[in-house]
Amino acid sequence: MTTNSSIHPPQRLLFGPGPTQVAPSVYAAMSQPIVSHMDPYFFQTSEAVQDMLRTVFGTKNPLTFAISGTGSGGMETAISSLVEPGTKVCVFANGFFCDRMTEMAKRNGGNVVRLEKPWGEVFTDAEAAEFIAHEKPQVVMYVQAETSTGAFQQGTGICKAAHDAGALVIADVVTSLGAMPVKVDETGIDIAYSCTQKGLSCVPGLSPITVSPRAAEYIEARKTPNRSWYFDLKLLNDYYKVSHRYHHTASATLFYALREALSLITQEGVENRWERHRRMHHAFVSGIEKLGLKMHVAPEHRIVNLNTPRVPEGVDDAKVRKLLMDEHGIEIMGGFGPLAGKVFRIGIMGPLATPEHVENFLKVFANALERSRTTAAVSN
């Protein structure tokens, strides 16, 4: 029996915040035979991945590679690398993933202080400067593209204030990488981590990460060992880049997939790709506003590849999602936490960021909305 017998997944159109649609050639890459984690071909593949990751990250950082875990594994790698018992950490908290960062920093013994904003807002440069100058942290953390709210902040002001105070900056770029300019070097981010299944249009399983020379020095000099062995950047750097000394069995299959996904991005041109996502975002917003919906985030602070229109009054958002899934195999997600029932989370990314897909989506979405109005309520 040589053909696939046990796997019969339904066909989905993944319009959620991720995972998103994957190109056929990425699937084809994963059907190629594996080599071992010590094979020269594995390291060639990993080198190619590193080079292309530098382009999408916007960095010259030598220490740039993919971690064998999902985006949250990248988050744990970044935080466990910089946060030791007693490290003073400032978190800019305006969504779900800032809370996750907070939790991880605490588990690593960090002394965490937070500046809070409502979900969907971002921080001004003045707010960032005042908070950091007052708290004098060693590490500053923010989320560039908040998957839970749809809000984007480049982070330039945060990074400047942090560096003025002698602190290092960790940025979550899980949702921006590949679809928006992350600009690691220009922004001044010291460690940025991401995932493969959103803006890179790959399957999940790896977490791209990049580390500035300054952060790499700090990690080299830290007094206590990383609490995590699996996510220890010193050991990972030695495996991927320095001596190729065995650390863990990296999955050739996932590296093939990521290499192919990045190759597709390189072929399109990363700036073309960002521009395509920006255009499709505006097409989507224009369409959604014609349907009478309002976007949750102010226009200048929106993630372009993940949209959060507000659920109109008198609409049952769970019913909308169920209709789309049951009738069209379309996945979108709802809000959660303070935004539960209040927003939809709709990703327009990768192979689905085309005029045809946006148009088709808006059509079936409008139909599902109409059929999900509760009788008592007035439309928005």
Next chain:
Amino acid sequence: MTTNSSIHPPQRLLFGPGPTQVAPSVYAAMSQPIVSHMDPYFFQTSEAVQDMLRTVFGTKNPLTFAISGTGSGGMETAISSLVEPGTKVCVFANGFFCDRMTEMAKRNGGNVVRLEKPWGEVFTDAEAAEFIAHEKPQVVMYVQAETSTGAFQQGTGICKAAHDAGALVIADVVTSLGAMPVKVDETGIDIAYSCTQKGLSCVPGLSPITVSPRAAEYIEARKTPNRSWYFDLKLLNDYYKVSHRYHHTASATLFYALREALSLITQEGVENRWERHRRMHHAFVSGIEKLGLKMHVAPEHRIVNLNTPRVPEGVDDAKVRKLLMDEHGIEIMGGFGPLAGKVFRIGIMGPLATPEHVENFLKVFANALERSRTTAAVSN
């Protein structure tokens, strides 16, 4: 461009300790379209994986699933779950992976004591009982199948002594699972973890783990949070089994692959599979001894799917490995640490555990050995 363009791996015959050869239908499974980590089909797939994992582990433990990381991620999951600052930990140390366990236990704040044996030997029940009774640990750790040495110890005596002392037992079954009877329940193991790319004949990327009800209770009652958020079994259990609350973006692709690999094992019958590996082990050893080599491990303590014949005197082991790779695309590994240059590590697993493959391997191996003798030395 819809076909794979960037991935052209060399064809290998993976006769090393892992990753090992993967069946075509497992590759086919990975070419199926992904669903999200919150899709009902993902949870169906995960449930099917859990059921089949219980069979290969030999357990009824409800808490049995696959971690989104490699085998070392499973190790960190197990250790960070049971070891808190001050926890007294006994390690049975007879190879490389016991050292890794030691390191992780220390990073979690454990107070670690070790009983040492030369690489390739195992511990008697009396030695286990005396060590544990003397040290009175809360956690005991051992490696059931030591990939670095080729030695196997079921662990029944270790588990009994540990339970008599009120301790919980972590066993590394990375190399035994799928190829040998692990017998989690019968042996008395509290947490066993493994990988996908050895005895299960799947690609790397996930780590199967199983947790006894006793260990699950201990984890529920522990006073400090797990130092790792990514590997926190409480959160993972909630995602996989209880509420399906979002934790991380599990990779549908890797779960498809593991489901298909386990389905192939189920079709063969797990006991037939163990027996096949046992038979091919004996065929291999018989052949290797005819070539004049000696096995490093005593016959009654050998891993059946990973063989460690000693490098004969006067043979350059690196040259043997290079000849096999260059001329046949065959990967085997050498020894390392105290066994560097002293043993070969040759896996006879999964699709390669057949009479034809063993015979062909022995033929080319004999040829490579002959051509790697150094002129000055006398053959063994």
